[in-house]
Amino acid sequence: DQQVKQNSPSLSVQEGRISILNCDYTNSMFDYFLWYKKYPAEGPTFLISISSIKDKNEDGRFTVFLNKSAKHLSLHIVPSQPGDSAVYFCAASLQGAQKLVFGQGTRLTINP
Amino acid sequence: ETGVTQTPRHLVMGMTNKKSLKCEQHLGHNAMYWYKQSAKKPLELMFVYSLEERVENNSVPSRFSPECPNSSHLFLHLHTLQPEDSALYLCASSHGFSGPGQGYEQYFGPGTRLTVT
Numbered sequence: 424d425q426q427v428k429q430n431s432p433s434l435s436v437q438e439g440r441i442s443i444l445n446c447d448y449t450n451s452m453f454d455y456f457l458w459y460k461k462y463p464a465e466g467p468t469f470l471i472s473i474s475s476i477k478d479k480n481e482d483g484r485f486t487v488f489l490n491k492s493a494k495h496l497s498l499h500i501v502p503s504q505p506g507d508s509a510v511y512f513c514a515a516s517l518q519g520a521q522k523l524v525f526g527q528g529t530r531l532t533i534n535p
Numbered sequence: 536e537t538g539v540t541q542t543p544r545h546l547v548m549g550m551t552n553k554k555s556l557k558c559e560q561h562l563g564h565n566a567m568y569w570y571k572q573s574a575k576k577p578l579e580l581m582f583v584y585s586l587e588e589r590v591e592n593n594s595v596p597s598r599f600s601p602e603c604p605n606s607s608h609l610f611l612h613l614h615t616l617q618p619e620d621s622a623l624y625l626c627a628s629s630h631g632f633s634g635p636g637q638g639y640e641q642y643f644g645p646g647t648r649l650t651v652t
Contacts, residue, residue: 425577427577455639457640459643464645464646465645465646466539466541466625466626466627466643466644466645466646467578467625467643468643469640469641469642472640512577512578516639521566521568521583521585521590521591521629521639522580522583522591523580523639523641524577525577525578526577527575527576527577528577
């Protein structure tokens with residue numbers, strides 16, 4: 424049973440537009456959520472996180488939104504740049520637990 | 536060296552070989568992790584070490600044997616692997632504590648691409 428799901432395996436966005444990556448989770452006890460970005464032949468790089476006490480966290484071009492009632496989070500990238508082309512993973516954890524549960528990833532392609 | 540490093544980056548081994556993967560973190564963290572990433576699957580947590588003690592073992596076969604001699608180094612010893620063990624093996628580290636409203640941001644190494652023939 425996959426507790427964290429990214430239902431879109433891929434997404435293509437034009438440069439300069441907004442990229443929206445989605446993630447759903449099933450465990451209502453999760454209270455900390457993270458987004459990672461992965462380039463080929465590299466390990467995942469931490470991007471941004473959000474605690475369940477918030478519904479939005481912003482860092483430059485990246486904003487994460489959390490909808491606890493829907494058990495849904497999203498990552499917005501605006502404006503999208505060619506260097507944003509990568510695989511994006513969302514992850515969730517329980518407070519006090521070091522275990523992260525990852526989604527399958529979404530491959531984002533930014534077209535010039 | 537900065538961040539999390541892993542060696543080797545690529546490894547090809549036969550089913551009867553014994554080899555080890557090495558991870559080193561330069562971030563002052565005291566928790567370290569091994570993950571496996573197979574094609575088209577989510578990252579699977581294998582082991583967690585916190586303050587050099589193993590705190591999680593996710594039903595990993597005994598042909599994988601972790602070792603954490605200190606908070607900066609983590610090894611994964613491999614023996615009699617199967618072809619289905621071919622995957623990208625990722626090491627990560629984090630702080631070993633979190634406060635209210637915080638969690639554990641894990642920082643990953645580049646991974647070792649393992650092929651078992």
